[in-house]
Structures are given as structure tokens and as C-alpha cells.
Amino acid sequence: MRKILFIIIISLLIYSRFAGLNWGLPYPMHPDERNMANAIQGLNCEILNSKFQIPNFRECGNPHFFAYGQLSLYVAYLIVQVYHFIVGKVGLPIATEEAIMSLRLISAIASIINVFVLVNVIELLIPNIKYQKSKIHIKNQKFFILNCHFAFYILIFAFSPYFIQFSHFGTTEALLMLFYSLIIYYSLQLFNILKWRTIVFLSLFSGLSIATKVSAIIFIAVPTISIISNVKSQRSKPHLKSIKLTIFSLLRYILRIVFYMFLFLLLTAFFTILFSPHNLISFREFVESMNYESAVALGEARVFYTRQFEYALPILFQAVKIFPYVLGWPQYILAILGLFLLSWRKKEINLLRLAFLIYFIPNAFFYAKWTRFMTPILPIMSIFAVLFTVALYRYIDTKRTKFKAQSLKLFIFVHNLTFCILIFTLIVPGIAYLSIYQSPDVRFATSKWIYENISKDSYILYETANVVDVPLQNSYLVARSTSSPPRGESAGQAIPTYHGVSFNYYDIDSNVLLREEFNRHLAKADYIFIPSRRVFANHTCYEQRGSSLHNLYKDDPQLAKCRFLKEKYPLLNDYYQKLFSGELGFKKVAEFSSYPKISLFGKTLIEFPDEEAEETWTVFDHPVIRIYKRV
Numbered sequence: 001m002r003k004i005l006f007i008i009i010i011s012l013l014i015y016s017r018f019a020g021l022n023w024g025l026p027y028p029m030h031p032d033e034r035n036m037a038n039a040i041q042g043l044n045c046e047i048l049n050s051k052f053q054i055p056n057f058r059e060c061g062n063p064h065f066f067a068y069g070q071l072s073l074y075v076a077y078l079i080v081q082v083y084h085f086i087v088g089k090v091g092l093p094i095a096t097e098e099a100i101m102s103l104r105l106i107s108a109i110a111s112i113i114n115v116f117v118l119v120n121v122i123e124l125l126i127p128n129i130k131y132q133k134s135k136i137h138i139k140n141q142k143f144f145i146l147n148c149h150f151a152f153y154i155l156i157f158a159f160s161p162y163f164i165q166f167s168h169f170g171t172t173e174a175l176l177m178l179f180y181s182l183i184i185y186y187s188l189q190l191f192n193i194l195k196w197r198t199i200v201f202l203s204l205f206s207g208l209s210i211a212t213k214v215s216a217i218i219f220i221a222v223p224t225i226s227i228i229s230n231v232k233s234q235r236s237k238p239h240l241k242s243i244k245l246t247i248f249s250l251l252r253y254i255l256r257i258v259f260y261m262f263l264f265l266l267l268t269a270f271f272t273i274l275f276s277p278h279n280l281i282s283f284r285e286f287v288e289s290m291n292y293e294s295a296v297a298l299g300e301a302r303v304f305y306t307r308q309f310e311y312a313l314p315i316l317f318q319a320v321k322i323f324p325y326v327l328g329w330p331q332y333i334l335a336i337l338g339l340f341l342l343s344w345r346k347k348e349i350n351l352l353r354l355a356f357l358i359y360f361i362p363n364a365f366f367y368a369k370w371t372r373f374m375t376p377i378l379p380i381m382s383i384f385a386v387l388f389t390v391a392l393y394r395y396i397d398t399k400r401t402k403f404k405a406q407s408l409k410l411f412i413f414v415h416n417l418t419f420c421i422l423i424f425t426l427i428v429p430g431i432a433y434l435s436i437y438q439s440p441d442v443r444f445a446t447s448k449w450i451y452e453n454i455s456k457d458s459y460i461l462y463e464t465a466n467v468v469d470v471p472l473q474n475s476y477l478v479a480r481s482t483s484s485p486p487r488g489e490s491a492g493q494a495i496p497t498y499h500g501v502s503f504n505y506y507d508i509d510s511n512v513l514l515r516e517e518f519n520r521h522l523a524k525a526d527y528i529f530i531p532s533r534r535v536f537a538n539h540t541c542y543e544q545r546g547s548s549l550h551n552l553y554k555d556d557p558q559l560a561k562c563r564f565l566k567e568k569y570p571l572l573n574d575y576y577q578k579l580f581s582g583e584l585g586f587k588k589v590a591e592f593s594s595y596p597k598i599s600l601f602g603k604t605l606i607e608f609p610d611e612e613a614e615e616t617w618t619v620f621d622h623p624v625i626r627i628y629k630r631v
Helices: 002-018 031-041 071-087 096-128 148-158 161-167 173-190 196-212 214-235 247-275 283-298 304-309 316-327 329-341 347-364 371-402 405-438 442-453 474-480 512-524 559-568 570-581
Strands: 047-049 459-463 499-503 527-530 586-592 597-600 603-607 625-630
Touching: 002 096, 002 148, 002 161, 031 071, 031 096, 071 096, 071 196, 096 148, 096 161, 096 173, 096 347, 096 371, 148 371, 148 405, 161 173, 161 316, 161 371, 161 405, 173 196, 173 214, 173 347, 173 371, 196 214, 196 247, 214 247, 214 347, 316 329, 316 347, 316 371, 329 371, 329 405, 347 371, 371 405, 405 597, 405 603, 442 586, 442 625, 459 512, 499 512, 559 570
Parallel strands: 459 499, 459 527
Antiparallel strands: 527 625, 586 625, 597 603
């Protein structure tokens, strides 16, 4: 029975990572995926001397893309080459779809491995939670631990919304989460005994982290604390307590720290350069890219895709706009309780807190507060949620001594049933989130409706700066499969091409010529498409009735932000107010969404509208699309 349970849970874990992994394809819906795919397609190794096959090392493997390191690009490139070898396509160019799928495959596999790492981290920590006094025990510990007790925790990690989303994104977040989890795991092992092998592993995973993304250099703070703490604890062994502290012993202590830290940093630098060599070889390109990326993150360079962060309050923004959606409210609440209420006397738990705060505090105060900036610490929050659940379970379990024999069975039954209900509550948001990838992409459904309901001679005005614009041509084939041809065409007709423009709404208030051009297009428009919340939610204070953003600014304590938006973008505010109210002469005829939900027999049982989350949580894989028609 136990084996069957594990098989079911592991199958669910794998399914949660791979279901709908090809979402959105053949269209590159995620801009980072598109950029990374382009870099993979551009990888080559120019030969300077054909006779001796001498490569041009400066250009060999240069992605000319340094927003991220080369590790994930090289691994994805290798995966595609292996695939080409298997199917007999050796030497052929890499297709965009192949590059994206290889990146997503890396994310899915990294996410699965991370679950088992987290289970082992919990195994190290559970003896140290508040209601268990036994000491940490690592001897003869197997790395992959599977027992019935932890099957529930695997289930929690399997259905954490953030794990599901980032395992479906061919970006670096899943890898960074894995490496940070591994760094924490081996840092905890240092509290037992300092081993060379552990130092090497810490260096390896720290180097891999930085080779994935340079900003991960902050990860090394955790092993640094562990190394210093371990050296200090060895200096304080019982046989040394009676020895008076001398200059010699102090110097010996300092030299030990310097030696181990030098070894750790040296190996970390080695692995970083080994797996991301062009950060050094193409140093000028790397620095230029880092200067731009840091300027955007710090708000020194204001770009259109960071306008949602105007007047965003550090820490509060993450607490309201990120954590409730990426964790789900039940897991979020338990994580906060665990962070503050678990024992403050155990150094292992405190190291976990430090690992959270070391990363969270500086990133929370960046101007750009994207969800992806928080991903490395999300598994830590899940660990705190699990640890607090275990502590709560054990605390209540200690109350069984107060019950008599006839009442004890009922107590145990109610206690275990409550625990199972709690576990189910924790995984419901993740089960719901998986529905996004179990259904056709919302842009496909929108495109199908457009082809079926909008005639080809219609003039359409829609917002630019989306990776792809609707309608998508492959959805036309779906529309054609219906009982009647799309509106305004006959059977056998070619794919209709609509008149219209993908217009730059972002600069209407600052560019007079653009404003005049916009008015001309607006006068001709039969339909207006709003492909996501990126413009109206970030530039206006207008409450759009009947949507999840209806109360976005109602009773908003940040009135300064509202005044700022109205003063800086008066034309956009006026435009959207008139559009949404009908004063502009347009009526909303369709709205398409793919909110996380649980359905049964085609009926939605529960739905989690999340358009109010930090926008990158929704706009890439499940934006809300609105269509307005002139009346």
C-alpha cells in the first residue's frame, strides 16, 4: 500500500511539472524565453584555421546575451543537439520551438529534483522544531528519503503554484531555486561537521548559481555564515574551554576562517568561470549588459514594463502582490507563522531565517519588484509552512494524554482528519493553477472567437509591446473546424488579414505626433483589443467595473500614486475612463481569462482570480483579454 501511495504521489509530481509544457507554442509567449531561445540559436564556434581546426575562442559559444549566465543556454543547446542526433537532424539549425522546449525541460527537471532536496532539508530540521528535543542526526543519512510521513510534504511541494509556473517557464528561476535549496542543505550539514566534500559541494552549487545569473552571488552569504559558525564551534570544544584565550589561539582561529573561506571562494570562482566563461571572455559585453539590467532594477532607467512599480512600497508590495498568489493563502499564512513562531534557539532554524532575509531584504527594496526576484526564497517559505504544520500537529498530539481510552480513538481520528484537510487546503491553489496548462492558451481561445465573430474588413486597434498579438493564425484552423466558416468569409478562403494597428499606448501623453496618430486610428477603429492589464492598470486610476481590478484603487491608501498617474498620464486616464464607461462609443463584447480553477464535468467549482497580482505572474501565461466593439 505504501509503495502504491508513493507511486501515485511521484506520478502527480511529474505530471504537475510536465502537463502542458508546450503551452503557447509555436508562439514564444514569454519574452525571456524568446531572448534565451534566440541566444541558443546563435551559439556557434567559428573556425579560424580549417586545416588545424582552431576555433575562435572569443566568439566560440558567445551568446551575445548576458542578462543571464551561459549555464542554462549551454545545457539547453546540448539537449537540442542530442535530440537532433536521435532524430537524424545533425547539423540542421535549431528551431525556436526546440530551444524553448529544451529550456522548459531544464526547468521541469530542476523543479522535480528540488522537491526531493527540500524533503531532505526538512529531515535535517524536523528534529529541531520547537516541540521535538532530539538532536540533529546526519550519520548514514540517505539523500533521497521517502516514507509515508513525508509523502504529504512532497504533495505540498508538488502543488505549490510557484513551482508549477516556473517549471513551465524556460527561464532561470527553477534552476536558481534548486541551487539555493542545495546550498541551504549543505550549509545545514556543516553544522554537524566540517568536511572537505561539503565545502566542494557548496562551492559547486554557488558557482553554478552565479553561472546561471550573476545576481545569485548573494547566495554565498549562507555558506559563509555556516563556515564561520562551524570554525567557531570547533574552537569552543570542551578541551579548549579551560585554556585561556591567547593571541596565538585567536590568530589560529582567524587563519582557519581565512583558509576555509579562501578555498570556498576560489572554488566558487572556478566553477563560475567554467560554466559561464563568456562573462570573463566577453567582459565588455557582460559589463554593458549588467549596467543596463541593474539600472532597470534600481529604477535608474525607467522603462515602460516597470511602470507598475511607481509608488510601490517595499516589503508591503511583496506581501500583498506576490506571496499570496505564488504560495496560495493557506501556505502563505503558515509560512509567516513558521518564520516567526518556530524556535529561535536552534541555529539550524535561524540559518533558514537568515537565508530568507539575506535574499529578501535587498531585493524587496529594488525599484523593480518582479515575482522572479523572489523565487529563490519561495522554497524556504514552503519549508517554514511545512515545519510549522509539523510542529502544530505534534503539539496537538501531545494533548492525547488528557483523553480517556474511550475518547482517545475519537481524538486521534479528528486530529488526523483535520491534518489531512489542512494538507488538502494547502494543495488546492496548486491544483487550480495547473488548470492553466491543462487548457488551451487563452490567446488561442481569443483568436478562435475573433475569427468566428469579427469580419475580415474590420479595423482593429490594439496595444503594442506584447510578445505576440491576437489573433494567432493557428487558431484560424480551429475556427475553420466549426460547423460554419468564420464570419465574413466562405469555405476554402485564405486566412483573413484584419486591418488595424498595434499601437504604442505608452507614450501617447509624452509625444504629440503619436497622440495625433492615435486619434486617427481611434476614429477608424471598429474594435479595440486590450490584450492584458499592462497599460490601463499601470497608468490609470479608473475602476473598471465587472473585472477583478474593480477595486484596485478604491480606498487605496496610496493616493499619491493615483494623483501621480492622473497628472503624468492625463490622456490615458481620460481614454480608459471613457472606454470602460461606454462614453467613447464602444461596448465590451467579450472577455477571456484563464484564472486558476478547479472544474468538474465542465462546471467550475472554485476559481482564483489573480489579475491583481504583480503583472508578470499573469501576463505571460494567462492574461485577461478584453474586446470592445463600436456601437
